Amino acid sequence: MAIIFLLIIHWYSSLFFQSVFHHRYAAHAMFTMTKGWEKAFYIGCYVTQGSSYISAYAYGIMHRLHHAHTDTKEDPHSPGNSNNVFAMMWQTRNNYFDIFTGKTNVEQKYTIGLPKWEAFDKIAHSPLSRIAWCGFYVFLYYLLAPSWWYYLLLPLHFGMGAIQGAVVNWLAHVVGYVNFKVNNTSKNLIPVDFIFWGEAYHNNHHKHPSRPNNSVKWFEVDAGYWVMKMLDQLKVIRLRTHKAPRLKELVPK
Incomplete structure (x- = not known):
């Protein structure tokens, strides 16, 4: 049971930082935070993602490109450009690393307001760091696996x-299922999203990409949004209203 508990903790903690920091903060600027808290979230990403750590800066660019070119050849991670999920993962990985290393020429408008901590990324993104995290996971299993x-x-x-x-x-x-007719193939995975912190409401998100709350139907619950609300009340972050103008040029109507 200890291993299953470890896996659940790793899943939800990693997903929290990817959903709230990478996706909603870096890519979509749904809230603001101080530079101090920004660095704390960077560290949180590293601790929870470990060997699969990715840069919020590079991810933010890649995801903005996804919204600007959804389901076209320019989309850095569209199922329509790959034969299967593994091919898409490899293509996404290559596109991400091209952005991270500067091989991809990115228009300035896609970098507006992105968090950036180059010194930290250099360490956290290194092969040595990834190997060390893999060794740490193996050690935990050595201690806990029955x-x-x-x-x-x-x-x-x-x-x-x-x-x-x-x-x-x-x-x-x-x-x-689909709540909104949009010019792409985005769908909502499950009616009650208890697995993905509200990220499963993908069709809702593509319809309203700047809206902090991904849920629209009465039965849809966006846990990520409610955590952001709590962090806003604690003054860790400052939520923007979905009507506020921000990064409009990055997201097609």
């Missing part, structure tokens, strides 16, 4: 962030 077959779960820890991104970016453009 049987050898539990080690088969280790790849989930190794690629946690990539797996979470692939599930949403692949499945939510392939299966699910």
